[in-house]
Amino acid sequence: MFVMANKDCFTNQHLILIKEKLSTLPDEKANAIMCASFKNPTTILILSILLGGYGVDRFVLGEIGLGFLKLITCGGCGIWAIIDWFIIRDKTRNYNFDKFNELMML
Numbered sequence: 001m002f003v004m005a006n007k008d009c010f011t012n013q014h015l016i017l018i019k020e021k022l023s024t025l026p027d028e029k030a031n032a033i034m035c036a037s038f039k040n041p042t043t044i045l046i047l048s049i050l051l052g053g054y055g056v057d058r059f060v061l062g063e064i065g066l067g068f069l070k071l072i073t074c075g076g077c078g079i080w081a082i083i084d085w086f087i088i089r090d091k092t093r094n095y096n097f098d099k100f101n102e103l104m105m106l
Contacts, residue, residue: 041089
């Protein structure tokens with residue numbers, strides 16, 4: 001059920017690994033992971049298009065240093081902001097997978 005509810009938040013390879021890991025977890029830990037919220041890559045892409053020049057997309061993904069650098073350079077004079085439009089969805093999915101792995105360790 002978790003895989004179907006969060007299929008947009010992870011890559012296909014991540015979903016296969018997640019399914020395997022969830023099948024071996026005790027119910028208490030699996031319920032805690034199912035209650036976690038993950039960032040939607042499409043929402044972050046829209047945020048990047050609208051406010052990416054100010055580094056908001058990087059701040060949301062927890063990359064405070066890069067967000068600040070992007071803010072003071074106005075998105076690298078716009079070039080960095082445009083590049084992020086193409087890579088931010090994958091960065092969001094990787095962020096979600098890292099967050100999932102952190103929850104698995106708890």
